[in-house]
Amino acid sequence: MTEPFLQVTDLSKRFGGLKATNNVSFNIARDEIVGLIGPNGAGKTTLLRLITGILKPDAGTIRFKGKNITGMKVWDIVNLGIAGTFQNMRPFRRLPIIANVMVSCLSPRAMKTGEWVKRIEAKAMDALEFAGISDMALEKASTLSQGDLKRLEVARAIATEPELLLLDEPFGGLSPAEADLMAQSVKRLHKGGRFGRLHSEGPAMIIIEHKLQQLMRIVDRVIVLNYGEVLLESSPEEVVKHPAVIESYLGKGDE
Numbered sequence: 001m002t003e004p005f006l007q008v009t010d011l012s013k014r015f016g017g018l019k020a021t022n023n024v025s026f027n028i029a030r031d032e033i034v035g036l037i038g039p040n041g042a043g044k045t046t047l048l049r050l051i052t053g054i055l056k057p058d059a060g061t062i063r064f065k066g067k068n069i070t071g072m073k074v075w076d077i078v079n080l081g082i083a084g085t086f087q088n089m090r091p092f093r094r095l096p097i098i099a100n101v102m103v104s105c106l107s108p109r110a111m112k113t114g115e116w117v118k119r120i121e122a123k124a125m126d127a128l129e130f131a132g133i134s135d136m137a138l139e140k141a142s143t144l145s146q147g148d149l150k151r152l153e154v155a156r157a158i159a160t161e162p163e164l165l166l167l168d169e170p171f172g173g174l175s176p177a178e179a180d181l182m183a184q185s186v187k188r189l190h191k192g193g194r195f196g197r198l199h200s201e202g203p204a205m206i207i208i209e210h211k212l213q214q215l216m217r218i219v220d221r222v223i224v225l226n227y228g229e230v231l232l233e234s235s236p237e238e239v240v241k242h243p244a245v246i247e248s249y250l251g252k253g254d255e
């Protein structure tokens with residue numbers, strides 16, 4: 001039997017007495033886009049941070065392409081092909097926006113031997129173009145709005161040419177029209193191909209998002225978290241109909 005692409009088993013993480021992630025198990029297939037939803041504080045961001053190695057779990061395992069990556073360093077996990085964007089965005093604020101993306105292009109995974117700075121710059125520019133902020137490339141990252149910081153994070157993540165992309169609220173801070181465009185771009189990226197000099201293998205994706213309208217249009221499956229546990233795992237159509245989801249999540253309105 002072939003190993004699942006990503007396999008999370010009995011994952012738990014506590015912060016003091018709080019069980020932020022409680023015995024969470026799920027698999028992701030190579031060709032999937034999966035939505036991760038749930039009320040504020042349900043443990044969504046914690047779960048993605050555990051997968052990328054920013055946080056270490058107290059218990060459980062994470063396997064990627066058959067390899068146990070539990071507790072590995074972030075940089076090593078990036079090099080295996082997992083990249084993420086996170087709410088707590090910390091760019092190099094004094095550097096130009098394009099330099100922030102060039103740093104990602106310099107990861108051993110993304111950089112081909114003998115590549116010249118000009119080529120890396122061109123690749124970073126393509127990533128910025130994909131994210132819709134190439135016109136601001138030479139401005140300092142400190143000048144970016146919240147919404148544009150999000151786009152910078154997307155550009156930085158895709159510049160590593162990941163096989164698994166973890167997006168934390170990619171539509172946050174964007175207007176409905178901008179969110180629609182970003183959703184289309186995300187879907188296009190998932191299909192894979194060339195974006196200028198950037199090659200996309202068509203990454204599998206896990207997307208945290210409160211803007212369900214845009215999210216449900218692009219995902220194959222949805223995992224609903226509540227109090228750190230998996231409440232439900234189903235198709236978008238089933239999830240939006242589920243009484244527990246309507247009560248605990250949709251009832252509060254599609255923000």
Ligand SMILES: Nc1ncnc2c1ncn2[C@@H]1O[C@H](COP(=O)(O)OP(=O)(O)OP(=O)(O)O)[C@@H](O)[C@H]1O
Pocket residue numbers: 015018020038039040041042043044045046047
């Ligand atoms: N570093 C930390 N130290 C202590 N508590 C934390 C830490 N990170 C998260 N928590 C707590 O863990 C719980 C889960 O937080 P998390 O950010 O994962 O939820 P979330 O589902 O992503 O929420 P939101 O939709 O608001 O972003 C929350 O109660 C949060 O306060």
